[in-house]
Amino acid sequence: MFCIHDGHSWHDLGPIRGRSSLRKPMDPDDQAAPRDTILIRVTGPDGPGITTDLLSLLSNAGADVQDMEQVVVRRQLTLGLAITVPAGRDLVKEVLLFGYERGLEMNFEVVDATPTRHAERLVVTALAPELKPADLSVVTGAIATSGGNIDRIHRLSRFPVWSYEFLVEGAQGDKLRTDLIEVAADRRIDIAVQPHGLSRRSTRMIVMDVDSTLIRNEVIDLLAAEAGHEARSAELTAAAMAGEIDFETSLRQRVRLLAGQPEGIIEAAIVHMSLTRGARTFARTLKRLGYKVAIISGGFTHFTDHLAQRFKFDHAYANVLEIRDGRLTGEVVGDVIDAEAKARLLRQLAYIEGVPLEQIVAVGDGANDLPMLTAAGLGIAFNAKPVLAESADATVNVPYLDAILFMLGVTREEVEAADASTTPLSAERPLSKLLP
Structure with a gap:
């Protein structure tokens, strides 16, 4: 079916029938002649050469392309071109x-020649184990309620989670975030709202927490288990991560449980570290993208150095356990890396690497990560405690660290293409078994 729009209604032209011109014929070589602006929409089965041949035809007809967008979904093409042609040029039949x-x-339609005015735009990312039509409906409904118009929709992944990216213009940023937070809570969808601009596209550094983020364990609890104080340490850890007690006080109390233990318990604890699912894919992809990657931990240097060496991270910071005569003293050397220290280190890293704060992404799970996430351009709460999840820019509640890549606009297909020549190792295996 072929259709033309005359500004009032659509007309079915049949297989190849139709008006031969949009206005009375004029000399197409007359550069001073007025020009019509026409929107051509092309839909149907995709194939090589369609865009090239159509552009060649338009060029031969004296048309100029003012705008063009194309998308292919399941091998079905949708192509839109805004063109100008000399008024009266016989173009339709061709x-x-x-x-x-x-x-x-x-399909043809005569449209306003005024170019679309650039407007500030936001990127909304929706992520969940499943995204059914009802889920997507409430997301798009929240966008509309906030005054936003969706300019483009792009699927980012189907595995291990579903994720879509919506390019939105005209929305009230604060209202959009508020409405989408309500949607996320009700439908159990992870949502991120970010400005669409150079800062997002040029993000160049990731700063991560370690315990319960990069790894699934709390290293102090691993040490306490080796020392026979696992239950008490876990209680203090939970209270600190929930923001119920001061982090430094909690850490020092837990370290004192280790007093007198042989330093060999550190290596024994490292053996039991378990990476978060998707951690290797996440780290590997970030390095391929050229990101600087730093880990800042309230844990201990033995563990962060081990991880930094394994993944070739650019920076690693953590507390230093005091060891004398081969035994732990139950004390930490120097100042404790607490919440404010994490934020301070992030700012120092930004200065060292020459990266603006708005181009840094910070990822964490506990209350002591909040200042760090606030200091970054994008703060992501990963399977976080409520005190952090309620304040972060974005939340990820699925158990896959590489899902954060989708929040950055990286697609699953891009990750898989980059991994095609390698054999990923299972994230379920203990880290110690991955070492030479």
Whole structure:
């Protein structure tokens, strides 16, 4: 079917029938002649050469392309072109014949010649184990309620989670975030709202927490288990992560449980570290993208150095356990890396690497990560305690660290293409078994 729009209604032109011109004929070589602006929409089965051949036809007809966008979904093409042609130029039959020969539907519409005015835009990312039509409906409904119009929708992944990216213009940023937070809580969807601009596209550094983020354990609890104080240490850890007690006080109390233990318990604890699912894919992809990667931990240097060496991270910071005569004293050397220290280190790293704060992404799970996430351009709460999840820019509640890549606009297909020549190792295996 071929259709043309005359500004009032659509007309079915049949297979190759239709008006031969949009206005009375004029000399197409007359550069001073007025020009019509026409929107051509092409839909149908995709194939090589369609765009090239159509552009060649338009060029030969004296048309100029003002705008063009194309998308292919399940091998079905949707192509839109805004073109200008000399008024009266006989173009319709040529384009209709082009579409007929390729089994394509060609629609025409005379449109306003004024270019679309640039507007500030936001990127909304929705992520969940499943995203059904009802889920997507409430997301798009929240966008509309906030005054936003969706300019583009792009699927980022289907595995291990579903994720979509919506490019939105005209929305009230604060209202959009508020409405989407309500949607996320009700539908159990992870949502991120970010400005669409150079800062997002040029993000160059990731700063991560370690315990319960990069790894699934709390290293102090691993040490306490080796020392026979696992239950008490776990209680203090939970209270600190929930923001119920001061982090430094909690850490020092837990370290004192280790007093007198042989330093060999550190290596024994490292053996039991277990990476978060997707951690290797996440780290590997970030390095391929050229990101600087830093880990800042309220744990201990033996563990962070081990991880930094394994993943070739650029920076690693953590507390230093005091050891004398081969035994732990139950004390920490120097100042404790607490919540404010994490934020301070992030700012120092930004200065060292020459990266603006708005181009840094911070990832954490506990209350002591909040200042760090606040200091970054994008703060992501990963399977976080409520006190952090309620304040972060974005939340990820699925158990896959590489899902954060989708919040950055990286697609699953891009990750898989980059991994095609390698054999990923299972994230379920203990880290110690991955070492030479």
